[in-house]
Amino acid sequence: MQEKELHSSCAKCEKRVCYPVIKNNAEPDMREAPPFCPMKLKAQEIKKAASTYKEDAAVREFARLASLQEAECYEQTSQGLRTRNTRVEEIIQFAHKMNYSRLGVVFCIGLKNEARILDKMLEIHGFEVVSVCCKAGAVAKESLGIKPEQKIHGPENYESMCNPIAQAEIINSEKVDLAILLGLCVGHDSLFIKYCQVPITVLAAKDRVLGHNPLAALYLSSGYYSRLMHKPER
């Protein structure tokens, strides 16, 4: 029987050689790394990434400030290491670190109330905010080949399509420093990310059932969502 070709499978790793608890002057023990470790399989790609950080000063600075932001989300207390910043605070702090002044909020119409709050919050923290709703353009879903009976609100009603490419083009034209994604649908987010030319961060991923906390399905995968851990019947 032919052996299955190995590919990077960090999610299955129990060794975590890449994140060892050792002193500064020690080296991670690569012999402990599993055969599917990308440090064994993809050394060239890791090298390529290292030269990008080295050769591109802007990328290096971006990465340095992101790393600093990460560290500032923890604090040492008498009870040990504690977390301290919510994601929205992190975005505000990181944008200040980067000296950004103009932010884009790219939102789904289903989160219009959240978009209003975020817009206000970012303005209070000193940013100019450009916001674009997913329905901008008011293009009928039929233009994508959607049939009347495939619409959410019934065949007799007009329905605007989500228009992530228009959102990206508008954000690109507005020359924002950073685009913040707020609840775009699966797939629409992919298109926005493909066409947007400015750095993007995600404040929230849409989950209509779980209050935009998609990980709840994973946390409950041994209980209410155990169906997701079984192969579906054909």
Ligand code: SF4
């Ligand atoms: S990089 Fe290697 S050691 Fe780190 S999690 Fe992935 S497989 Fe494990």
